[in-house]
Amino acid sequence: MTDLPTVRQLEYMVAVDEHRHFGRAAEALNVSQPGLSAQVRELERRLGVVLFERGRSTTRPTPAGRDLLDRARRIIRDVSDLSVAATLHAGDLRGVLRVAAIPTIAPYLLPAIAQFFHRQWPHAELELEELRTTALVDAIERGDADIGLIATPVETRTLHVEDLVFERFHLAIATDHKFADDQPISVSTIGTFRLLLLEEGHCLRDHALAACQTVANIEHREVRKVGLSVLAQMVATGNAATLLPEFALPAEARPGSGIATRPFREPTVGRTLSLAWRPTDPRAKLFGETGAAIRLELESRQAKLPSHRLHPDRPSPPVPVLAGLPTRHR
DSSP states (O other), X not given: OTTSOOHHHHHHHXXXXXXXXXXXXXXXXXXXXXXXXXXHHHHHHHHTSOOEEEOSSOEEXXXXXXXXXXXXXXXXXXXXXXXXXXXXXXXXXXXXXXXXXXXXXXXXXXXXXXXXXXXXXXXXXXXXXXXXXHHHHHHHHHTSOSEEEEEESOOOSSSEEEEEEEEEEEEEEETTSTTOSSSOBOXXXXXXXXXXXXXXXXXXXXXXXXXXTTSSSOEEEEETTOOHHHHHHHHHHSSOEEEEEGGGHHHHSOTTSSEEEEEBSSTTOEEEEEEEEOTXXXXXXXXXXXXXXXHHHHHHHHHTSHHHHTOTTOOOOOOOOOTTSOOOOO
């Protein structure tokens, strides 16, 4: 039993895989490269297999290494969960809580969510990260993030997804555009605009295209390597339009921004904001309770938005079924 791998050795193994370089892995872990290399060689000796092909410029896992890396990540995650479970038994949540959000949500809601977590768990150390949807889901599944704020539907077969609120989209155009007023507009009119969208990889792009699926011959252009704020500024200074989520309006369509927004008549033009976490996480019950409280917080913030008051009698629509997007799995 003395020749069993240590958790630290497994962490070194995973770091080398992530950085594909012993030096960069050692730097990320704040250890010496000779020390890290020696521990990986010792791990290979204990397991009886070569884990990495060592090249001059890069390092890559061997077939055996690829198989064992998945197991190593699960073991590291389980050990981390063990530590978390111990703090829960002690009656408190301490340690690091890693919270992630997608880029079209993070600037507008992540600060409020972080404050909420601080109030709920004052002894927890929050780490905040912005990731695109696929990377965020992967990070939670691997154990590199604990809980994520995403827009659904999204494909995940292992995570629990808790719906929070439905967020409507609004058409954003320049204030000097001939259609610039605050009256509801039909989705069918989108065909008269040149639509700017985020590049592929942003779920907002997919949701926007799905919302417009009934409109023929949409002229649209994907803008690469920019975020929602830059996209909004491009609309303000050009003869184009885009779709803005409701919670982004106070920041991106504030007075003086040069942007006018119009709500859609159709009640299901939007997306559902949700929380996702691993159901095996020892804090899963707490995450569920917290999700219910965050839902009330977001509903309260939503009710104060001017865009919401344009439709005081609107019902809360069900989660829309958006063609072309995969159905999420709980």
